[in-house]
Amino acid sequence: MKILQVALFCAAVACSTASYAQDNPQMNLPRTPITAGMYLIDTQVAATPDQRATGLMFRQHMPQGEGMLFVFDFPSEQCFWMKNTQLPLTAAFVADDGTIVNLADMKPQTTDSHCSTKPVRFVLEMNQGWFAQKGIKAGFRLRGPAFKNP
Structure with missing residues (x-):
């Protein structure tokens, strides 16, 4: 019975997320x-459930130096996939103070899950390779109005 309840809960969450x-x-x-x-980085902010659910889906192009910052209400494990996303992206999972917790390269048009290794409130998606080209790795600190840093 417990397995059925978990499966129904997961299906409801997936359906409600997909509807956004x-x-x-x-x-x-x-x-x-x-x-x-x-x-x-010129960053678009996806802060509502609708905006986060759509993210960078259906984009044909994103200029270098531009990204999308996903903002959540509270820190938790964040997982992303690339269904309907046509651009190869790298996700930076970012702590409240702007520190990059981990990076994940994501292939277009897949449902592979890419998750934060710690609870985070922010995820910054950039064109794949942008972070590597700049030498930016986990532990690097981003700065901006969204983060709690001077």
Whole structure:
């Protein structure tokens, strides 16, 4: 019985999350600047359930130096997949103070799950390779109005 309850709960969560997603790219989200050392990232902010569910789905292109910051209400394990996402991306799972907890390269059009290794409130998605090209790894501290840092 417990297994059935868990399965029904998971199905309900998956259905409710799927119902938030739209079927075209969202291009006009609010923006906030994030700095990664000497690099400025022009960041769209996905803060509502609808915005987070759609994320970067259906995008054909994202300029270098641009990203999407997913903002959640409280820290928890965050897991992302790439269904309906056509761009190869890297997800930076970010703590409240802006410290990158871990990075995950994600292939387009897959349902593989990519998760934070610790509870986080933020996930920053960038074009795949952007972090590596800049030498940015886990432990690096991002700065910006979203994070609790000076």
